[in-house]
Amino acid sequence: MxxxxxxxxxxxxxxxxxxxxxxxxxxxxxxxxxxxxxxxxxxxxxxxxxxxxxxxxxxxxxGFGGRKGGGGWKRAAMRRKFAKLSDEEKERFKASFKSSVCQWERDWYEDGPNRSREDENDGQVNKE
Incomplete structure (x- = not known):
């Protein structure tokens, strides 16, 4: 065989x-x-x-059905790198990541999920 x-x-x-x-x-x-x-x-x-x-x-x-974020070996390598950082470097990395990658999520939570199109135009309804 x-x-x-x-x-x-x-x-x-x-x-x-x-x-x-x-x-x-x-x-x-x-x-x-x-x-x-x-x-x-x-x-x-x-x-x-x-x-x-x-x-x-x-x-x-x-797309071809790849897993988001890479394979398990990639995540393990990132965990090892992150574990070697000092506390100050970890906080700097988290802040940088949130400001660049998670921008849309923060905007959504700050404005609230129930924000309507009227709020964007100061109370005027947009007639498109």
Whole structure:
């Protein structure tokens, strides 16, 4: 069994698996599009190649499903670096991080979640 997964088999097996998975995904996207979207909206059915192109376009636009913040090894490395900092350096880092990355969150909490568009225009309703 161990000899089956040597480099020669991997060289053949991995590309075959990639092609098979892409074919399956393309078929699933095509089937879902043709059986749901065409029923809801008045659009044409798509071919396998169009479905595969749509899948690839969505992956490019919306990402490839990576975990936010990097892998576990990245977080562990950051924890080790943070643990080596002095208390003063930690506070400086936290303040810098909050001012640059968390700006939108602070604005939302300062203004309150129930702030309306009237507040932005001093009581005048925006008629756009």
């Amino acid at each position: 161990k000899g089956m997964f040597n480099s020669r088999w991997k060289f053949v097996l991995i590309p075959v698996l990639v092609v098979a998975i892409l074919a399956l995904v393309g078929y699933v996207v095509m089937w879902l599009w043709n059986h749901t979207i065409t029923e809801i909206f008045t659009v044409q059915k798509i071919s396998f190649w169009q479905a595969l192109g749509l899948f690839i376009l969505c992956k490019i636009l919306f």
